[in-house]
Amino acid sequence: xxxTTSIAPLKASIMRKPPFCTxxxxxxxxxxxxxxxxxxxxxxxxxxxxxxxxxxxxxxxxVPATVGVDQxxxxxxxxxxxxxxxxxxxxxxxxxxxxxxxxRIRAQLLAGLDESKPIRTELSKLNVYGKGSFFKAHKDTPxxxxxxxxxxVVYPTPHEGGTLLMRHSGQEWSFDSAExxxxxxxxxxxxxxxxxxxDVEHEVTEIQSGHRVTxxxxxxxxxxxxxxxxxxxxxxxxxxxxxxxxxxxxLEDPQFLxxxxxxxxxxxxxxxxxxxxxxxxxxxxxxxxxxxxxxxVCDHLSLNVSLKAIYQDCDTSEYSQSVMVDEIRDIxxxxxxxDVATVLRGSYFGGKIIHDFGTPPPKDWNGEPVVGAVEILWxxxxxxxxxxxxxxIAYGNEAAFACIYGDVCLVAQVGPVGxxxxxxxxxxxxxxxxx
Numbered sequence: 432x433x434x435t436t437s438i439a440p441l442k443a444s445i446m447r448k449p450p451f452c453t454x455x456x457x458x459x460x461x462x463x464x465x466x467x468x469x470x471x472x473x474x475x476x477x478x479x480x481x482x483x484x485x486x487x488x489x490x491x492x493x494v495p496a497t498v499g500v501d502q503x504x505x506x507x508x509x510x511x512x513x514x515x516x517x518x519x520x521x522x523x524x525x526x527x528x529x530x531x532x533x534x535r536i537r538a539q540l541l542a543g544l545d546e547s548k549p550i551r552t553e554l555s556k557l558n559v560y561g562k563g564s565f566f567k568a569h570k571d572t573p574x575x576x577x578x579x580x581x582x583x584v585v586y587p588t589p590h591e592g593g594t595l596l597m598r599h600s601g602q603e604w605s606f607d608s609a610e611x612x613x614x615x616x617x618x619x620x621x622x623x624x625x626x627x628x629x630d631v632e633h634e635v636t637e638i639q640s641g642h643r644v645t646x647x648x649x650x651x652x653x654x655x656x657x658x659x660x661x662x663x664x665x666x667x668x669x670x671x672x673x674x675x676x677x678x679x680x681x682l683e684d685p686q687f688l689x690x691x692x693x694x695x696x697x698x699x700x701x702x703x704x705x706x707x708x709x710x711x712x713x714x715x716x717x718x719x720x721x722x723x724x725x726x727x728v729c730d731h732l733s734l735n736v737s738l739k740a741i742y743q744d745c746d747t748s749e750y751s752q753s754v755m756v757d758e759i760r761d762i763x764x765x766x767x768x769x770d771v772a773t774v775l776r777g778s779y780f781g782g783k784i785i786h787d788f789g790t791p792p793p794k795d796w797n798g799e800p801v802v803g804a805v806e807i808l809w810x811x812x813x814x815x816x817x818x819x820x821x822x823x824i825a826y827g828n829e830a831a832f833a834c835i836y837g838d839v840c841l842v843a844q845v846g847p848v849g850x851x852x853x854x855x856x857x858x859x860x861x862x863x864x865x866x
Contacts, residue, residue, distance in 0.1 A: 434688065434788070434808065437681045442810050444677035445721050450599045450700070451627035452539035453606045456530045457619040463586060465557065467492050467521040478586040478644055479620045486559075486588065486642045490514055493559050498569070511566045513635075514559040521557050523646055525584065525622070528552075536582065536626045536650070541723070548716075549653040552582065560593055560643040566635040568598070573629050573703040574649055579719060582648040585623040587612040590641030595625055598632040600699065608643065626650065628719055630701035630816070652717045675728045682732070682851045688808065689848050692788070695807040696725050696841040697814040704819040704839060706761045711738040711839065714817070722841065729843045733852035736843040741785065741813065742775055742821075742835050752793050754782040755805060759837070762823045771823060771835045813840050 463479035469492040476485045493514025497504035527533055533550055541548050553574075560566075571581050583595070585608040595606040611623035627633065635643075681687045700719040703709075715738045718726055729736035742754045752772040760780055762771070773796075775782035784801045786792050788808035792800040817839035844853040 434686065437684055437687045438808070438810060441674075441677045441681050444674045445696075445699075445725065445811060448720060449602075449604060450540075450631050450720055451597055451604065451606075451625060452536060453611075453623070453625045454535060454539075455611050455614060455621040455623050456532060458525075458587065458622050459619060462525050462530075463620070463622075464524040465489075465521055466523075467516055467557070469516075469520065478588055481588055486644075489644070490559055490561060490642070492516060492520075496558060496566075510569075513564045513566060514561070516557045516559075518554055518556060523554070523557070525646065527582070527584070527648065530622075532582070532584070532624050532626075535624075536580075540580070540626055540628075541719075551651040551653040553649040553651065555647045555649055558645045558647060560590075560635065560638045560645075562638050562640055564593075564635075564643070565637040568596075568632050568634040570632050571629050575651070576703045576705065576709050576714070577651045577653075577717070578629060578649055578703070579652055579717060580626055580628045580650040582624060582626040582650055584646040584648070585612055585625075586644040586646075587620040587622060588642050588644050589613075590638055590643045592637050592639035593643040594636045596634050596636065597625075597627055599628075599630070609641075628700055671724055671728055674724055675731065678728060678732060682845065685848045688845050691845050691847040691851075691853075693805060693807045694843040694845060695809040695811075695813065696722075696843070697809070697811045697838075698722050698816045698840060699811075699814070700816060702817040702839070704759065704817045706759050706819055706821045709759055709819075711740065711758055714738055714839065725841055725843075729841075733854045734843045734845060735853040736841060738839055739842045740819075740837050740839055742772070742782070742837040752801070753785050755785045755842070756780055756782040759819060759839070760821060762821050762835075771833070807842070813838055 458479055464475055464477050466473065466475045467489065468474070472492075474488055474492070476489055481489075493516055495506055495508065496511055496513040496515040497506050498511050533552060537548060537550060573579075590609050593609055595608060597604045597606070606623075606625050608623040608625070612621060614621050698718075699721045702714060702717065702719075704714070715726065726736055737757070739755050739757065740759045742756065754772050754775040756775060760775070762774070772782075772784075774780065776784065784793060784804040785807050786804055788806050792804035792806075795801045815838055818836065819838075820834045820836045822834045845851060846853050
């Protein structure tokens, strides 16, 4: 088996599990009550048994929902037609923690060994979709680099239409909340929920009748510890097992990187990155879906794995270079009187020139091959899903404003045949992951 033939099953094994989770939970008495106001008028409604008059009053308290465009709220009813009440003007008795939804998100969306990751929910708004309402395809804008997703809770108000469509990586899924909230559990009405990552494109189809009333929450990774999951909630991460088997097969093949080497993995999900505030040590704990699977499995197989920032030289000549560094760098205040790639390769930043496996090292400015260039075997290609730019002042004949662009990826170090592990004191050939 050649290196090329080993990479194909390894790449295929990085399963793209659905980037969302959905379900229903019983709505206990009193938990469907919403207090709301508009101006000096205030009212309340029990959405588990709301009448048409109740819902009409709620609609009257709404203002037209806007669309986020370039960090601004824009009213465009050709794109989104719905009503909203902002957080300051309503209070909901519903509690996502008490209902167990947060635990379900940790178990079902984060999955596997990430089920202990703490999550903070931030209630954002109440939306009302009446007949003819809709929301065209869009992606949510992360409010910070800790925000990873959105949670939508749908009350049991009768309606038709309003199906949630979700798309990611060329796949599409649908969740019919109108049908879901018609169910009952243990004699209680239910609320439906859908939680999805921020880079999932989603839309709400047109309401045919009735009212679709929802609460929207922003989901953040939190640093404080969380209690363990309830035994009734069982996390399952088949992605880990499949990828682990494929990676172990490759590592056991003496023709696969016989002298060892570096494996590169482009990120599948999007992450907000800022050179001023984002550190890779913190970002690695916020990996999602298949990105988190790669990190977990490489750790388990004792491979040194970490996030790296790869800066792309804008030079289009034969001397164009890509530099890999251990941390995203804020170089805004740096005096760059040479090419910026040379600065990043200096002792302060410690960057390394990289090139694709099987290709010759790039040439340095003296026309000679770069000494010490790092060869990377890309299992999945580098993506712009954690893209960033670093501005700096370039000094030449005169000072000028310039930028260098970069992307974040996962990199795993593989040892030579017989000594694949690259972490001290750990074994490579473990039998299966613990769940």
